[in-house]
Amino acid sequence: MAHLEIHNLVQRYGAHVVVQDVSFQVETGHIACLLGPSGCGKTTLLRCIAGFEEVAGGEVRLDGVSVSRPGFRLPPERRKIGMVFQDYALFPHLTVDQNVAFGLGQASAAEKQARVEHLLALVGLQGQGYKYPHELSGGQQQRVALARALAPRPQLILLDEPFSNLDVDLRERLSLEVRDILKEEGCTAILVTHDQHEAFAMADEIGIVAEGRIQQWDSPYNLYHQPANRFVADFIGQGVLVPGRVIGEHQVRIDLGTLNSVSPVECSKGCGTCNGARAEHQCQVDVLLRPDDVVHDDASSTRARVLNKAFRGADILYTLELTGGTRVLSLVPSHHNHALGEEIGIRLDVDHVVAFRSHQPADLPASRIPNLAR
Known part of the structure; x- marks a missing residue:
């Protein structure tokens, strides 16, 4: 009751x-x-x-x-x-x-x-x-x-x-x-x-x-x-919104690869279906990546440059830049202590795909892309 x-x-x-x-x-x-x-x-x-x-x-x-x-x-x-x-x-x-x-x-x-x-x-x-x-x-x-x-x-x-x-x-x-x-x-x-x-x-x-x-x-x-x-995405936890393109009802592609979503990905107004659409007609979205979504992996071919780091005892929070200029955060065990400017291997491990329509009008401010975790 x-x-x-x-x-x-x-x-x-x-x-x-x-x-x-x-x-x-x-x-x-x-x-x-x-x-x-x-x-x-x-x-x-x-x-x-x-x-x-x-x-x-x-x-x-x-x-x-x-x-x-x-x-x-x-x-x-x-x-x-x-x-x-x-x-x-x-x-x-x-x-x-x-x-x-x-x-x-x-x-x-x-x-x-x-x-x-x-x-x-x-x-x-x-x-x-x-x-x-x-x-x-x-x-x-x-x-x-x-x-x-x-x-x-x-x-x-x-x-x-x-x-x-x-x-x-x-x-x-x-x-x-x-x-x-x-x-x-x-x-x-x-x-x-x-x-x-x-x-x-x-x-x-x-x-x-x-x-x-x-x-x-x-x-x-x-x-x-x-x-x-x-x-809410910006206020709760830490994360970065990165640009993505919807390539199917349950799929979105970002610089780090293709994400598969359990629920349909939110598309731009008036888009219709994204399945089979030509690249120029595919919906643009912003995808939320949390620090725990980006995993340090020395064996990965995907590389990112260390822009900044915050030591947190058991972990280090890295701000990383991909080849295309996209910035992401990654929470890494602190025994992986990399220098600023060093390139490290990373991969995605995303359980929950959170995406928002690009250029979506809103009464509230959009999420910021930090150079280091807040």
């Missing part, structure tokens, strides 16, 4: 539309994520769900009950929603125990203590309840903030960039721990972030947001391997 339903939501500030006709739903017990660049509207969406803002159009429903629509907004405190903020928002004059117990309201002292002890054990802070927030690390403070949000057993947890103040290693580790905690509590949750690593680590499903719209709502796997448009 869907715990949260968003129907055609619109939000604007004056004449500026921030959220445009957004619809999605989150099943009970699932963790969803709104992922996108700064200023795309994802935090505004979260605030509308929380009830902090009126909506200009559409509707927000919790367990089938309308809580926001034009002219009506159920107050945040009546929505049974917990919030975890970017800056933790802990009360500095209260101990950890007192912070976690703050939202327990009319519960007895014994019930409060039992709930606090359970949650502190759950978030790995057992025995730390006597401390004050300033005596804790950033990661510990974030755990306290999560425990406080979970304490009153909310129906929905909203997390607004909760790990952005932490270093990269702690951010990735804590995101996995928070997922386990939310699953153990059986919570429905929505995470807002601009960091795809956090999103992939935590979320069952992700909505890619750009210019106030959901570009694709899908699993992390499908977002990476089956992006719905150029923006």
Whole structure:
């Protein structure tokens, strides 16, 4: 059953539309994520769900009950929603125990203590309840903030960039721990972030947001391997769009060879069938190649020149240039340490063919071709 339903939501500030006709739903017990660049509207969406803002159009429903629509907004405190903020928002004059117990309201002292002890054990802070927030690390403070949000057993947890103040290693580790905690509590949750690593680590499903719209709502796997448009292809993971020519309904040719697609390759508008078409009439497409699609192979006759390299410990990410000038990325085990300017053998190993029509008009920017991975 869907715990949260968003129907055609619109939000604007004056004449500026921030959220445009957004619809999605989150099943009970699932963790969803709104992922996108700064200023795309994802935090505004979260605030509308929380009830902090009126909506200009559409509707927000919790367990089938309308809580926001034009002219009506159920107050945040009546929505049974917990919030975890970017800056933790802990009360500095209260101990950890007192912070976690703050939202327990009319519960007895014994019930409060039992709930606090359970949650502190759950978030790995057992025995730390006597401390004050300033005596804790950033990661510990974030755990306290999560425990406080979970304490009153909310129906929905909203997390607004909760790990952005932490270093990269702690951010990735804590995101996995928070997922386990939310699953153990059986919570429905929505995470807002601009960091795809956090999103992939935590979320069952992700909505890619750009210019106030959901570009694709899908699993992390499908977002990476089956992006719905150029923006999603560019924003998720790493990759390069290379020119190609459709030579059959399920085949496209690029400089590195011919790719076979399980599904039909998207052609230019008005193309008709590409089967048997003369070369000058065959459809031009842009094909997405991920770094793992281009495999280093010393025995291959296809050669590429090393333009740049980024050492990543176990792997090196190479930027390579083919004879015809096409540039691709390749992720190679780091014991293959090649010099700039050196030619190496490569071959394709593409499981998912992703192609977009060339010169396709779009409201969003097309994918960039980097000289090195972002």
